[in-house]
Amino acid sequence: xxxxxxxxxxxxxxxxxxxxxxxxxxxxxxxxxxxxxxxxxxxxxxxxxxxxxxxxxxxxxxxxxxxxxxxxxxxxxxxxxxxxxxxxxxxxxxxxxxxxxxxxxxxxxxxxxxxxxxxxxxxxxxxxxxxxxxxxxxxxxxxxxxxxxxxxxxxxxxxxxxxxxxxxxxxxxxxxxxxxxxxxxxxxxxxxxxxxxxxxxxxxxxxxxxxxxxxxxxxxxxxxxxxxxxxxxxxxxxxxxxxxxxxxxxxxxxxxxxxxxxxx
Amino acid sequence: xxxxxxxxxxxxxxxxxxxxxxxxxxxxxxxxxxxxxxxxxxxxxxxxxxxxxxxxxxxxxxxxxxxxxxxxxxxxxxxxxxxxxxxxxxxxxxxxxxxxxxxxxxxxxxxxxxxxxxxxxxxxxxxxxxxxxxxxxxxxxxxxxxxxxxxxxxxxxxxxxxxxxxxxxxxxxxxxxxxxxxxxxxxxxxxxxxxxxxxxxxxxxxxxxxxxxxxxxxxxxxxxxxxxxxxxxxxxxxxxxxxxxxxxxxxxxxxxxxxxxxxxxxxxxxxxxxxxxxxxxxxxxxxxxxxxxxxxxxxxxxxxxxxxxxxxxxxxxxxxxxxxxxxxxxxxxxxxxxxxxxxxxxxxxxxxxxxxxxxxxxxxxxxxxxxxxxxxxxxxxxxxxxxxxxxxxxxxxxxxxxxxxxxxxxxxxxxxxxxxxxxxxxxxxxxxxxxxxxxxxxxxxxxxxxxxxxxxxxxxxxxxxxxxxxxxxxxxxxxxxxxxxxxxxxxxxxxxx
Numbered sequence: 001x002x003x004x005x006x007x008x009x010x011x012x013x014x015x016x017x018x019x020x021x022x023x024x025x026x027x028x029x030x031x032x033x034x035x036x037x038x039x040x041x042x043x044x045x046x047x048x049x050x051x052x053x054x055x056x057x058x059x060x061x062x063x064x065x066x067x068x069x070x071x072x073x074x075x076x077x078x079x080x081x082x083x084x085x086x087x088x089x090x091x092x093x094x095x096x097x098x099x100x101x102x103x104x105x106x107x108x109x110x111x112x113x114x115x116x117x118x119x120x121x122x123x124x125x126x127x128x129x130x131x132x133x134x135x136x137x138x139x140x141x142x143x144x145x146x147x148x149x150x151x152x153x154x155x156x157x158x159x160x161x162x163x164x165x166x167x168x169x170x171x172x173x174x175x176x177x178x179x180x181x182x183x184x185x186x187x188x189x190x191x192x193x194x195x196x197x198x199x200x201x202x203x204x205x206x207x208x209x210x211x212x213x214x215x216x217x218x219x220x221x222x223x224x225x226x227x228x229x230x231x232x233x234x235x236x237x238x239x240x241x242x243x244x245x246x247x248x249x250x251x252x253x254x255x256x257x258x259x260x261x262x263x264x
Numbered sequence: 265x266x267x268x269x270x271x272x273x274x275x276x277x278x279x280x281x282x283x284x285x286x287x288x289x290x291x292x293x294x295x296x297x298x299x300x301x302x303x304x305x306x307x308x309x310x311x312x313x314x315x316x317x318x319x320x321x322x323x324x325x326x327x328x329x330x331x332x333x334x335x336x337x338x339x340x341x342x343x344x345x346x347x348x349x350x351x352x353x354x355x356x357x358x359x360x361x362x363x364x365x366x367x368x369x370x371x372x373x374x375x376x377x378x379x380x381x382x383x384x385x386x387x388x389x390x391x392x393x394x395x396x397x398x399x400x401x402x403x404x405x406x407x408x409x410x411x412x413x414x415x416x417x418x419x420x421x422x423x424x425x426x427x428x429x430x431x432x433x434x435x436x437x438x439x440x441x442x443x444x445x446x447x448x449x450x451x452x453x454x455x456x457x458x459x460x461x462x463x464x465x466x467x468x469x470x471x472x473x474x475x476x477x478x479x480x481x482x483x484x485x486x487x488x489x490x491x492x493x494x495x496x497x498x499x500x501x502x503x504x505x506x507x508x509x510x511x512x513x514x515x516x517x518x519x520x521x522x523x524x525x526x527x528x529x530x531x532x533x534x535x536x537x538x539x540x541x542x543x544x545x546x547x548x549x550x551x552x553x554x555x556x557x558x559x560x561x562x563x564x565x566x567x568x569x570x571x572x573x574x575x576x577x578x579x580x581x582x583x584x585x586x587x588x589x590x591x592x593x594x595x596x597x598x599x600x601x602x603x604x605x606x607x608x609x610x611x612x613x614x615x616x617x618x619x620x621x622x623x624x625x626x627x628x629x630x631x632x633x634x635x636x637x638x639x640x641x642x643x644x645x646x647x648x649x650x651x652x653x654x655x656x657x658x659x660x661x662x663x664x665x666x667x668x669x670x671x672x673x674x675x676x677x678x679x680x681x682x683x684x685x686x687x688x689x690x691x692x693x694x695x696x697x698x699x700x701x702x703x704x705x706x707x708x709x710x711x712x713x714x715x716x717x718x719x720x721x722x723x724x725x726x727x728x729x730x731x732x733x734x735x736x737x738x739x740x741x742x743x744x745x746x747x748x749x750x751x752x753x754x755x756x757x758x759x760x761x
Contacts (some may be wrong), residue, residue: 154665189664
């Protein structure tokens with residue numbers, strides 16, 4: 001079976017690197033290759049495995065990861081990435097470094113960012129095998145790190161402007177969902193910070209090009225649009241009545257009484 | 265790099281109670297080892313681990329005074345001359361002048377010869393001392409590692425509960441040997457297996473020591489994911505000694521801080537500080553915890569107390585952090601960036617760099633808050649200039665986010681391009697009650713913990729019972745007398761006696 005591996009691998013590279021790359025063929029080849037990898041025990045590498053074969057296996061998985069992004073299949077990217085982690089973390093002393101390692105790690109970071117898994121984002125960032133000040137010298141890592149910082153600060157226009165500066169082709173696939181994330185963020189900020197906003201300004205703030213897009217978005221978020229005055233009014237939820245948490249107070253007081261009883 | 269600075273901490277944590285235990289003029293090391301062996305023996309025979317703890321408390325001080333001569337002498341004195349354990353222990357020591365040892369052999373044993381081999385715990389104790397001694401010189405690291413491994417095997421084969429406290433210390437020594445040999449990650453499978461056994465045997469002390477070893481090993485390689493999973497899958501034994509608890513809380517604090525869970529990180533670090541030994545005794549640990557503590561406090565939006573940075577132990581170690589605090593307090597981004605780059609190497613070494621980078625947004629928030637307090641209306645342009653932001657557009661988004669996050673109260677008036685600041689939130693309502701409840705809860709827990717921690721000498725209550733018995737007897741007599749002698753009084757209540 002292992003004799004199949006080099007041929008299929010070559011075929012995969014050909015299908016993947018052709019312009020435009022043949023996504024359907026790549027997908028089929030990947031499925032077949034995965035079976036071969038399982039047969040040759042390379043999918044879950046053992047310390048006894050041959051390093052050369054491991055490099056091939058890593059290459060296949062990396063292509064798989066890129067392919068998942070191009071076909072917009074994020075769960076599949078997730079799977080490929082977790083398989084690759086073994087190669088990156090545990091075999092980094094045995095294998096030569098891969099040039100695709102950091103692009104893929106960066107993509108994973110962006111994925112976490114878009115899914116709003118900020119805690120995971122930071123955990124992953126900490127476990128990168130790079131010293132902290134070099135993070136910003138690596139273009140693939142710098143991009144997600146900057147995005148996260150701007151998002152946290154609220155410099156949304158910087159995020160918007162950075163969307164075209166992606167260090168690798170695949171990063172652009174995430175742009176759309178990233179924009180969705182930002183718009184929702186901005187919208188929630190606007191709800192809190194403004195009483196009303198002219199339609200034109202709202203469109204620029206939310207990076208909408210046409211008014212119809214904005215109106216659809218406003219409807220989705222339940223904003224009151226006044227078309228004659230061309231303004232959006234935000235309803236405020238802050239004037240809620242404050243309730244006295246009776247149950248909690250009673251429970252607390254009973255607990256104190258019990259504890260005091262024990263002490264005295 | 266963090267390890268270098270943790271090392272003194274780890275070593276020092278154990279020193280805690282020493283000040284009280286060691287008399288002002290310590291006995292000679294040989295005598296001390298001998299008395300320790302007697303204590304271990306007593307601990308085993310009376311099933312009272314307290315004595316073993318007392319022995320282990322002197323470990324750190326003793327360790328510094330060890331040399332081959334002392335070890336040889338004490339081993340020869342404790343073991344009978346023809347004991348096989350003795351020869352095996354002696355063979356573990358680095359080769360020295362043999363004639364000298366022969367000398368000791370011939371002179372000492374007849375004087376104080378125990379009838380038979382002491383308990384196996386004593387052997388493990390000697391092995392522990394030998395490992396620590398071997399670790400003092402780099403040329404013996406390999407030997408120490410072999411010995412550590414064989415000691416672990418021996419401990420596991422013996423499987424004695426009275427061995428547990430010593431075993432916990434042996435694991436610490438094992439970690440040191442692996443670390444000094446630069447193979448910290450290789451020891452991990454060993455710990456994991458031992459941890460499983462320890463938890464099955466309810467060997468709390470070893471378990472606590474091992475969980476800390478594992479966490480340290482994970483954090484050393486920045487494997488926060490694994491560390492977090494380990495924490496969620498294990499329960500830290502409640503009866504673990506304080507130094508272990510302090511470390512455990514410190515590691516937890518680090519994990520939580522990385523995961524942006526600052527409130528929990530803060531609680532854990534506070535616990536670590538409270539449980540840690542006195543700052544003078546264990547400066548390394550104290551400093552390491554405080555470094556992280558300061559950063560987490562800043563990330564939570566609080567400013568650490570000024571007095572912290574005047575503490576004699578912390579003043580020097582925290583100087584870089586003090587600069588950061590100042591920058592955050594004034595809310596000046598340029599100042600913050602400048603300080604960050606100036607102390608980058610220090611923060612990198614402390615593994616706090618990435619945490620401090622996250623402070624950037626706090627700096628901005630502080631800046632906005634200060635502006636909102638001092639102005640009732642300010643144009644976005646001015647905010648932009650004052651906070652060194654890149655564009656007015658950015659300023660608008662940032663202010664909007666600050667309002668949404670509840671940092672400030674206010675409104676943006678887009679048409680006029682300014683921000684109107686509302687009044688500050690007043691601190692009342694349920695939050696105050698919650699805060700109060702938390703504090704009361706803490707006090708109550710402290711009380712309960714201290715009640716639990718009290719020790720009662722064995723059988724002491726017997727005496728009290730006897731006293732009570734006597735008292736009751738006397739009372740009865742008294743009652744009788746009253747009844748007999750003082751019949752005029754209508755004391756129906758006493759009649760019951």
